[in-house]
Amino acid sequence: ADKAHNLSHARTKVLEAAKAGAKLVVLPECFNSPYGTKYFDKYAETLLPSPPSEEQSPSFHALSKLAKEANVYLVGGSIPERDEGSKDDKKLYNTSLTFAPSGELLATHRKVHLFDIDIPGKIKFKESEVLSPGNKITLLDLPEYGKIAIAICYDIRFPELATIAARKGAFLLLYPGAFNLTTGALHWELLARARATDNQVYVGLCSPARAMKAEYNAWGHSMVVDPNAAVLEQLDEKEGTLIQELQAGKIEETRKGVPLYGQRRFDVYPDVSRGGKFEE
Numbered sequence: 001a002d003k004a005h006n007l008s009h010a011r012t013k014v015l016e017a018a019k020a021g022a023k024l025v026v027l028p029e030c031f032n033s034p035y036g037t038k039y040f041d042k043y044a045e046t047l048l049p050s051p052p053s054e055e056q057s058p059s060f061h062a063l064s065k066l067a068k069e070a071n072v073y074l075v076g077g078s079i080p081e082r083d084e085g086s087k088d089d090k091k092l093y094n095t096s097l098t099f100a101p102s103g104e105l106l107a108t109h110r111k112v113h114l115f116d117i118d119i120p121g122k123i124k125f126k127e128s129e130v131l132s133p134g135n136k137i138t139l140l141d142l143p144e145y146g147k148i149a150i151a152i153c154y155d156i157r158f159p160e161l162a163t164i165a166a167r168k169g170a171f172l173l174l175y176p177g178a179f180n181l182t183t184g185a186l187h188w189e190l191l192a193r194a195r196a197t198d199n200q201v202y203v204g205l206c207s208p209a210r211a212m213k214a215e216y217n218a219w220g221h222s223m224v225v226d227p228n229a230a231v232l233e234q235l236d237e238k239e240g241t242l243i244q245e246l247q248a249g250k251i252e253e254t255r256k257g258v259p260l261y262g263q264r265r266f267d268v269y270p271d272v273s274r275g276g277k278f279e280e
C-alpha cells in the first residue's frame with residue numbers, strides 16, 4: 001500500500017538487474033499500488049500534458065530517472081492513471097510507461113481489454129466499474145534490438161492484439177500482469193505459450209509476487225517463453241528477479257522449421273494486421 005516504498009524498492013531491484021547485465025527491465029502490473037477497483041482512484045497519477053510535473057506523477061519521474069541511472073530500457077509495469085483532460089472528465093486508466101536509457105518516455109500503453117470476470121464461488125472482478133479502456137496497440141522500436149510490443153495482463157487473452165504486433169515486426173511481446181489463484185493456475189502459462197506459438201516470437205510476463213494478506217492474491221510466476229513456446233525460465237510466487245538472454249536467430253530458426261509465415265491463407269480469412277485500426 002505504500003507507494004513511496006514500492007518506488008524505492010523497484011529502484012533497488014532494477015539497479016540489481018542492470019548490474020547483473022539486464023538491458024531491458026520489466027516491472028509488474030500496478031507495481032506501486034494495491035490491485036483493486038477501490039484503490040485506482042486513490043493511487044492515480046496524471047500523465048498529461050507530458051511530461052507531467054513531479055507532483056502530478058511521482059512514478060513518471062521515478063521511472064524516468066531510474067531508466068537513466070540503470071542505463072536500461074524500462075517497462076514500468078503499470079500504474080493507475082487519471083486523465084483530467086478527457087471529455088468525460090477524469091477518466092481512469094491502467095497504464096504502462098516505457099522509458100529509454102536516456103530517461104525519455106518512449107511509449108504509453110493503456111490497458112485495452114478491461115478485466116471483467118465472474119467465476120461463481122471463485123472470483124469476481126470488474127475493472128470497468130472504474131477504469132476506461134485504452135484504444136491502441138503499443139509497438140515500439142528499440143534501435144539496438146528491434147520492435148517490441150507492450151500490453152497489460154488481460155490483454156493477453158486477445159490473440160488479435162498479439163498477432164497484429166507480431167506481423168508488424170515485434171520480436172517480443174511483454175505483458176506486465178497480475179493473474180490470480182483461480183485463472184493463474186488455469187491459464188497464465190498456457191496463454192504465454194499460446195501467444196508465443198501463434199506468433200513464433202518471445203513472450204515475457206511479469207507479475208507482482210503473491211501477498212496472501214492482500215485482497216487480491218496475484219499468481220506470481222513471471223516467465224519468459226521462447227518462439228517455440230518453451231518456458232525458458234519461470235519464477236515461483238515469491239518476489240524474485242528473472243534474467244534471461246534472448247537468442248538472436250531463434251525466431252528465424254523457429255519459423256524455418258514450422259513455416260506458418262508463408263502458409264497463411266488470407267484468401268480464406270482476413271489478415272488482422274491489415275485494414276484494421278492501427279497506429280504505430
Ligand SMILES: NC(=O)CCC(=O)C(=O)O
Pocket residue numbers: 029115152153154155157177178179180183184187
Ligand atoms: N489484472 C488482470 O487483468 C487479471 C487478468 C486475469 O487474471 C485473467 O485471468 O485474465
